[in-house]
Amino acid sequence: MAVPADLPKMEYRFLGRSGLQVSAISLGGWLTYGGHVENENTFACMKAAYDVGVNFFDCAEGYSGGESERVMGQAIKKFGWKRCDLVVSTKIYWGRANGETAINNTGLSRKHIIEGVNASLERLELDYVDLIYAHRPDRNTPMEETVRAFNHIINTGKAFYWGTSEWDADEIAQAWRVADRLGLIGPLMEQPAYNMVVREKVEKEFQHLYEDVGLGLTTFSPLKIGILTGKYNDGIPKDSRLGSSDDAFVKMMNKRVGDETWKRDIETVRKLKPVADKLEISQANLAMAWVLRNKNVSSAITGASRPEQVYESVKALAVVEKLTPDIIKEIDDILGNKPAAMVRRF
Amino acid sequence: MAVPADLPKMEYRFLGRSGLQVSAISLGGWLTYGGHVENENTFACMKAAYDVGVNFFDCAEGYSGGESERVMGQAIKKFGWKRCDLVVSTKIYWGRANGETAINNTGLSRKHIIEGVNASLERLELDYVDLIYAHRPDRNTPMEETVRAFNHIINTGKAFYWGTSEWDADEIAQAWRVADRLGLIGPLMEQPAYNMVVREKVEKEFQHLYEDVGLGLTTFSPLKIGILTGKYNDGIPKDSRLGSSDDAFVKMMNKRVGDETWKRDIETVRKLKPVADKLEISQANLAMAWVLRNKNVSSAITGASRPEQVYESVKALAVVEKLTPDIIKEIDDILGNKPAAMVRRF
């Protein structure tokens, strides 16, 4: 499928307080690459993303048992993309689902960070990633050990920046405290979920970190597995992933279909429809643009199983300017979840 | 020999204040591998240990003149074990008994630490060990030189953690003091002897280090060369190692047979028999479980010359819960060697 002619130009944002720029919309591999979508499909999505200016491709050792990294690496080779034009990430914590017996093949020990990164780079067929994430906090490993190990990764040239994923604000602050004490590099970016119905961490908990340590965000789940597009408003369509597949992810998701959170989300999405209609945009674009309106978001990571989904996401870039203070107010009233700002004296 | 069906599940413990987990029971090579036991036998013991969940294999440059490392490395290759599933250690201090003329091929100078580790890795056919120990304190080398050299080993990727073996508490504290001053990594673990009749260091001398620096312990000699199993209660059986072999270790040991310590130990072991009988366990299991009951022990290293000995050790894991406060009190009264707790205000 050819790139639509009228797509807005990609926007690039600095990743927190760093000199690295990432595309405001990026492509992530959660469950997708090497998983239920065939490799050819993945290649097509990556190419579509690259062609519209996406430069950041997000991965993790834990995605599809390492297969996501392998396919991403193959795509980079296949398309002959220049390394300096790409921002490639991976994440360390879960190890690979299958394969190792896993006692130490998980967590943020020095052993797993170093062994995990080496294994990821081998699967990616790269000498280094740009970003390396701690995929979860590891409360059983001393913060100093983790901070030192990620600095070791940077010092040995295997990554340029390190960050966190789904850490609490105090854990990020503590990592910086250790880094400052030892003259080491602290975590630059955090990868949280962020969307219209999940906003507490990004808009409240991390509030001071943006200024204090220059935290950047690469957020995932902008559409909350499609709920925010409105496509589940009238039940689960047969041709949607939730309706048609029986892979592990869908099984897990289907358990949530119809629970209290699901019902509340669907109700919210229905109420947002008039706003989208008024702006003459899809609900998917509204939800994505709403994420992008937050300047603390360096990049919104989207998944995609078809090139069209990539193009659809990119359209949201042109929508952001439509989100005037009045519209934002209207949306906030519907969402009813805007966190109160924290105030502090210093 | 097949793995017995009823063996308890292996337990894993964090190695001191680190993110690394070691099996509570581990296999060590003191005198054993490459020494008086044939290589095939060693391979069988390592396989038996691995099959029951042992992930930590302990070695040293000084064991059997380097042969222990060679055989351990061969076993890892032979069985195709994944590197990340193993915790491999070696120790630097003694150099190799045979071979070098030894002026600088011993101790904890920067020269011997670096040359020694390089030689060990070559014998092990590994790129790195997980744990590197200073096999003894070296009171002729400045602590700063030693601390810097072990950090060099970690920084060059040849080990993940460093520790000590048979150091005094004040020496460990001093190493941390130097490390803190220079922003370097201090020693994570100590390897002392620890068993029912040798407990002063572990239970008293190191008491504050567990909290202050997060010291972990990998203890050796849980059965005190078999004495605590009760097998020497009625003299030296002909088919025991002490009775049947005339290697250097046995010669050294035989000098101790019958001396004051030996007699006192044998007497203690005899008194412990009723406790074992009451719990319906072997005295070997009682002794091993008694070591494992101490949560400061990250791993109890055992030797083995037959797979059955490995299985026997593992059985002790199920015994720990039988060591109720009352039983522990009963044992302490028999041992008569419980150190008084040190108290401090801070």
Added chain:
Amino acid sequence: MAVPADLPKMEYRFLGRSGLQVSAISLGGWLTYGGHVENENTFACMKAAYDVGVNFFDCAEGYSGGESERVMGQAIKKFGWKRCDLVVSTKIYWGRANGETAINNTGLSRKHIIEGVNASLERLELDYVDLIYAHRPDRNTPMEETVRAFNHIINTGKAFYWGTSEWDADEIAQAWRVADRLGLIGPLMEQPAYNMVVREKVEKEFQHLYEDVGLGLTTFSPLKIGILTGKYNDGIPKDSRLGSSDDAFVKMMNKRVGDETWKRDIETVRKLKPVADKLEISQANLAMAWVLRNKNVSSAITGASRPEQVYESVKALAVVEKLTPDIIKEIDDILGNKPAAMVRRF
């Protein structure tokens, strides 16, 4: 063309507060090598420079889209010069004009500094450069990231010293502040334009940095694209570069021909002619010697498209002693731009 017999001996100066010595006159590649001058010509100029004692060859990733580095590397190989006899530099900031899509292939992020240096070394076919410059300040990248990245380059053996080009004094001081705080190496040298009509930065703005941080200078544009030689006094000669070529640089320059600055400069140059005549030297030599008289200038970088231009520059070394205080006063009166000295109490 053979080296003229009567050329003065090359002078070597320490590069700021370092142990490195650079020839007072050096050869730079701005627009020249790989650009409009053919490679053979470039080789001839480099050989002429080397033969008269030039040891410092200045380059940049951004010169002629990387072609300058390639040709410079070829010359070094071709002539079999010993690496230790050369001081080779390159600069990172602009990326290469052609080739990469450039989002992160520019600036002073850790990513571009490391990727840029690697690409430069590949083009130069060298293991390391002596000097690595930040070709411009990057006000979008935190100073700490840039300082750390250049130290990474030094620590990995890819450069011996790092410096800046066209930075402001406060940015250099800030880089040192960050370096001092982290125990890292600060920028040793700055590369500004410096000539009779452009002297504010070198003689006023940087004044305290020479003493405070030991800043060295490698200055460029000693003749301000030839204006100071007097050759444009009566208009643009047809056989000069400005008159005969239509490359991008000339187009850019031709826009400036005749503007206010151009007129003022030409007027100044005309007034300087009697001074040159009195000293019986060319105006080119006067301008070059005037730069060299400043002992804060470690090296004056000149361009050359013919070996004779190299020899002409070197002649200026013999002229410096003719610039007595009286002559300097006379020139300053004509220039009318001598900055007032800053005074400070400490």
Added chain:
Amino acid sequence: MAVPADLPKMEYRFLGRSGLQVSAISLGGWLTYGGHVENENTFACMKAAYDVGVNFFDCAEGYSGGESERVMGQAIKKFGWKRCDLVVSTKIYWGRANGETAINNTGLSRKHIIEGVNASLERLELDYVDLIYAHRPDRNTPMEETVRAFNHIINTGKAFYWGTSEWDADEIAQAWRVADRLGLIGPLMEQPAYNMVVREKVEKEFQHLYEDVGLGLTTFSPLKIGILTGKYNDGIPKDSRLGSSDDAFVKMMNKRVGDETWKRDIETVRKLKPVADKLEISQANLAMAWVLRNKNVSSAITGASRPEQVYESVKALAVVEKLTPDIIKEIDDILGNKPAAMVRRF
């Protein structure tokens, strides 16, 4: 020539406050190896030294234009000595006398230290030396640059310890001050001349450094080019080096023959003869033993052009105990140059 049967056992001393042990007598290459003595002769001397327990072989980039390093490296290979049994040194400062044009191929800049060490290791055919010396102070290079560069050498595994040669005490103290401030490694050892008639630096100037920074000494010129052996007492014998050769060194030395210092030295040596006779030893042994009696001397480096000279030096080890306080007093009275002890309050 076979090793004499009655030679005393080699003594090993710690090199200053380090864990490295060097033979009290060692072999140095000043002018000797690769120079006027043929290579075969050099091999024979090195083998003789090794066979009597010498483990420290001293060299320098500047000895015989790099040829000394080459021959020393060949000897190590030829005899198949184990690397860990040797303490090999080289020194950086002079560059090689012939070959490079030398602007930066000298001194203690970061460039020359790194390039010089790389070239030395190539000539030695070794991966690392044990000791790397700054062969002279370089007052044109900032101390911080030099300290950082030697630490770079140690961190990249190319040397284990660094030191100085012919530095002043305050320069060594200043190097330590810089090292302490930056958390780096300071210079461990100094290599000064030391013998009966040249003792001021070792016995007075460096006095506090032994305690303050743990300075070790590897001294050279124990016999002051043979003068202290008494062989020039009655003029220059025709079969001595001074009498028979006309190489550059001899020419330089011959200029000194007969000058005031020479005359005073010869007079002193004549007065020492009765002391040697009384002890029934040669004057050479007396002079060497007098150096070795100083416990701040870690190793006395001797030159040798014949194996017998090596054996003769080693004999002095048995003489040290003969130097009783009374004898030392008698010698000091003859020498008349014993420095007064410095006293300080702290």
